[in-house]
Amino acid sequence: MRQIVTALPAVLLVGIGFWQGLRGEAWAPGAVAAAVAVGVLFLFFWTFEVGRTSSREVAVIAALAAVAAVLRLPFAGIPGLQPTTMLVAVSGLAFGWRAGCAVGATAALVSNFFLGQGPWTPWQMLAWGLVGATAGALGKATGAGPGRFWMAGFLFGWGYLYGAVMNLWFWLTFISPLTWGSFAAVEAASFWFDTLHAAGNVLFYLLAGPDLVRVLRRFRNRMTLSVE
Numbered sequence: 001m002r003q004i005v006t007a008l009p010a011v012l013l014v015g016i017g018f019w020q021g022l023r024g025e026a027w028a029p030g031a032v033a034a035a036v037a038v039g040v041l042f043l044f045f046w047t048f049e050v051g052r053t054s055s056r057e058v059a060v061i062a063a064l065a066a067v068a069a070v071l072r073l074p075f076a077g078i079p080g081l082q083p084t085t086m087l088v089a090v091s092g093l094a095f096g097w098r099a100g101c102a103v104g105a106t107a108a109l110v111s112n113f114f115l116g117q118g119p120w121t122p123w124q125m126l127a128w129g130l131v132g133a134t135a136g137a138l139g140k141a142t143g144a145g146p147g148r149f150w151m152a153g154f155l156f157g158w159g160y161l162y163g164a165v166m167n168l169w170f171w172l173t174f175i176s177p178l179t180w181g182s183f184a185a186v187e188a189a190s191f192w193f194d195t196l197h198a199a200g201n202v203l204f205y206l207l208a209g210p211d212l213v214r215v216l217r218r219f220r221n222r223m224t225l226s227v228e
Contacts, residue, residue: 033172037122044101044129060219061099064091068107076115080196084111085162086204087212088128089155092135094216100132120169127165131158148210152202155209159198163190 068087075081084107092100108124138146138154146154167186175182 033169034119034122037126037169041105041122041125041129044098044105044133047098057095057099057220061091061095061102062106064099064216065103065106065110068103069111072107072111073114078196080159080163080193081200082162082197083200083204084108084128085131085158085197085201086155086209088132089135089151089158089201089205090209090212090216092132092137093139093151093213095136095220096140097133097136100134100136101129102132104128104130104132119173120166123166123169127162130165131162134158148206151209152205155201155205156198159196159201160194162197163187163194166190 064087068084068091071087072082072084075083088100088104088107091103105125105128108128109121112118112121112124135154164187167183167190171178171183171186175186
């Protein structure tokens with residue numbers, strides 16, 4: 001029953017969005033997309049809630065989310081430079097896709113209490129949640145984890161993918177008409193910011209990422225042994 005109650009807001013938002021789309025409202029594309037984004041976020045958190053996560057692991061994930069949020073603040077004046085992305089990916093790599101998603105989504109929400117909440121918040125939560133989730137899936141698929149430079153390439157790609165997610169929100173909400181040409185123009189306008197994000201991800205990871213992964217995995221293993 002608790003899981004059903006948790007999922008109800010997401011179901012309602014998605015339903016409202018598609019209802020507006022069927023009515024043909026002018027803002028329907030943005031409403032539908034926002035409803036789907038919020039629905040996916042609820043699904044993420046619902047999956048994390050029902051998963052097998054110890055109280056110690058929850059505390060570590062909360063601490064990582066807080067650190068990821070704080071790391072975003074000093075770089076807020078440099079558009080595109082986001083050390084948060086690296087820490088979110090490292091969290092997913094060390095603790096799995098559920099934890100990575102929770103760290104990313106929570107970091108975006110918490111940091112925006114200082115930087116400003118708005119309609120962009122769910123999309124930032126979704127984008128960083130996907131960073132953590134895909135990093136966790138990559139770590140599981142590769143066993144011991146991807147190599148140093150493979151992970152750097154992964155984070156470089158996410159610099160542009162994160163920008164694409166945010167550009168999609170902007171395009172669907174504020175641009176008319178919705179054509180491939182208008183979307184390409186939005187992408188072109190953010191290209192240099194996304195490039196700075198991608199390059200910053202690689203720099204932050206090469207400086208601290210591998211050591212953080214080792215520390216977090218060692219900590220995770222110790223928690224697992226103590227629980228057993």
